[in-house]
Amino acid sequence: MSPLGSPSAIAPIGLRSPWESAPLRDSAAARAPLAVPGTTPAAAPSGAGFGDVLESMVSGVENRQAEARAVTRSVLLGENPQLHQSVIAMQEASVAFSLMVEVRNKVVESYQELMRMPV
Numbered sequence: 001m002s003p004l005g006s007p008s009a010i011a012p013i014g015l016r017s018p019w020e021s022a023p024l025r026d027s028a029a030a031r032a033p034l035a036v037p038g039t040t041p042a043a044a045p046s047g048a049g050f051g052d053v054l055e056s057m058v059s060g061v062e063n064r065q066a067e068a069r070a071v072t073r074s075v076l077l078g079e080n081p082q083l084h085q086s087v088i089a090m091q092e093a094s095v096a097f098s099l100m101v102e103v104r105n106k107v108v109e110s111y112q113e114l115m116r117m118p119v
Helices: 050-076 083-116
Strands: none
Touching (some): 050 083
């Protein structure tokens, strides 16, 4: 009989037990920043304030919407026969705008919650 942490004779070679795996907080994926649609990873340096992050997010959404308008216009004028590009660009702009609205809603909700707190 083997203790819990040791490999078993029936376990395939190369598989690790749960006790041998590294915790998630030490992995590189856990330290990677979250990507915001419409922005580049370098858009917000580490010293940037919250207002700068929101401003870059709004400008990214504006860029997506302008790109969607341009692609849709080219399809309608017959310059670009690929309708799917227009639909994809419009959906990307819509998702980016929805994300921005949800972030705004959460910020307003957090502010209201802070204002309700007794001092």
